[in-house]
Amino acid sequence: MTPSTREALALQLGRRLIDGIVAHDWAGIESCFEPNARLRAVVPQENPFRDRVGGQEAADQIRRWFGDADVTELVSSSVKPVGDRVHVAYRIHEHEPGGWYLVEQQAYITAGDRGIAYLNLVCSGFRPVPD
DSSP states (O other): OOOOOOOOOHHHHHHHHHHHHHTOOOOHHHTEEEEEEEEEEEEESSSSSEEEEEEHHHHHHHHHHTTTEEEEEEEEEEEEEEEEEEEEEEEEEEETTTTTEEEEEEEEEEEEEEOOOOOOOOOOEEEEOOO
């Protein structure tokens, strides 16, 4: 695969990932990943590190973060190349059983031959928003 083809794939995967989160399309999110993909994330919790191997495990982690919402609204997003990776950023406003939250995640995708091989991510945490 040429570098430009790999970059085009990574850009497409970044957009599909964001669309999948907003739509709660967990199978679609899983299909973005290579079978042996690796997701590494830093989140603002007591145990701040998440390290998942496999497309299903990566999708399951994303579902754990966003799956409780009954309303998910995309506030802003961007998908841009950064050398041999793609920067993916999104800010989401969502309603969960505990109220409204705002969350922002910044991620870097390294594409494999058919999907995301590596996703390195940092999360703002789910910040409460007054009703």
